[in-house]
Amino acid sequence: MKKILLLLLTLIFVVCMVGCADNNEKVENSTLDIVTSFYPMYVATANIVDGAEGVTLKNLASPEVGCLHDYQLTTNDMITLENAEVFIINGGGMESFLDKATSAYPDLKVINASEEIFEGSSNYDDDGHLHSSEHKENSHVWVSISLHIKQIERICEELKTCDSKNAEIYEKNKSEYIKKLEELKEEMQTEIAKLENRNIVTFHEAFEYFADEFDLNVVAVIEREPGTSPSAGELAEIIEKISNGNADAIFTEPQYSKTAATTIATETGILLYELDPIVSGTLNKDAYIDKMKNNLEVLMEALKNE
Ligand SMILES: [Zn+2]
Structure with missing residues (x-):
């Protein structure tokens, strides 16, 4: 009887160990794959995620593209987005290809860095008509340091909710980077x-x-x-x-x-x-x-x- 009990306990122990090892592996392998739409979003995000474990960061448009006016997604871009979990955009109409990306990958989490900046200044007129593209907001918000700080705060908050295990490091990096930007603005x-x-x-x-x-x-x-x-x-x-x-x-x-x-x-x-x-x-x-x-x-x- 004792032997059977011992055997049972050993069995339970082994099952437990295998299960735990499995979980550990999952935790170690869990990564957050982030893609940014273009250069200023990449630089901002690189500062926020610096040193965070299990985070990959890629930029979609090659750096020589410049502003994304009229940018069309390439096949390579679609592959990049397919492998991403989070897509960080400037917003305000800069990424005119966004609909194509979100309809192809409905599970892709989009972080719109300018969401709060353009909130309230809706794209609809009094009659409820959507404004045509030439009347859209000026989307070059990152060129103002103050507005760029707002974008960075937004990106950080959203990343913290997507990846709570790195929340502390995101917060710390963000505060340090914003401090540098405030000093720059003052100078x-x-x-x-x-x-x-x-x-x-x-x-x-x-x-x-x-x-x-x-x-x-x-x-x-x-x-x-x-x-x-x-x-x-x-x-x-x-x-x-x-x-x-x-x-x-x-x-x-x-x-x-x-x-x-x-x-x-x-x-x-x-x-x-x-x-x-x-x-x-x-x-x-x-x-x-x-x-x-x-x-x-x-x-x-x-x-x-x-
Ligand atoms: Zn431009």
Whole structure:
């Protein structure tokens, strides 16, 4: 009888051990596979998940794509999304391909970093009609440090609920990164406040929120959407504004052709500078801060008091 009892106990022990080993394996193998839509979302998320165990992070659009205006998903993108659990987007209409991704992968958890920013400013007019795409919000929110901080808070909160075991590290990383961004914003505000010249011409409408944050006036935009060259009339209008002394510098963007801006500069004698809307570059987590500091240097040089 004792022997049978011993045998039974041994059996229970073995079953238990196998079961536990199985569970342990599952815990160790559980990963969170995150995909970000484009460069600024990647850099933000890389800061939040830094050092978190079992997290993979990939960026969808290759870094040279720049802004996602009119971006079409490739076959490789679909494979990347198929293997992802979480897809982090900028929102505000930047990812016009989103419907295609969510209908192909209904289980994919989408984190819209700008959800709270655009909340209340609904896309429907008083009659309940959806606004057409040309009336959509300006989606370049990450170019404002304050709004980018809101995006980072949103991404962090959502990641904490998807992956509670890493919640503490996400929270800690987020706080440290936001502290650095607040310092950067303060430094930029202090420096830019010294400038008397505040009128600028930008390449596309990426710098609207940036200009708001630093009290700059965007007097003209060369290309409303990148790739759409200004008409002869629009060019003449920009040239007139600059000739009338209403703009102090033209800022091109590293991602796009400088042809139109060069024509304007030749006509007016105004100097060209380059501001980076932080949509391309190497996938490294310090990129946002480094590129913003560089933007500050460029602005100070371009608009320095004569
Ligand atoms: Zn853009």
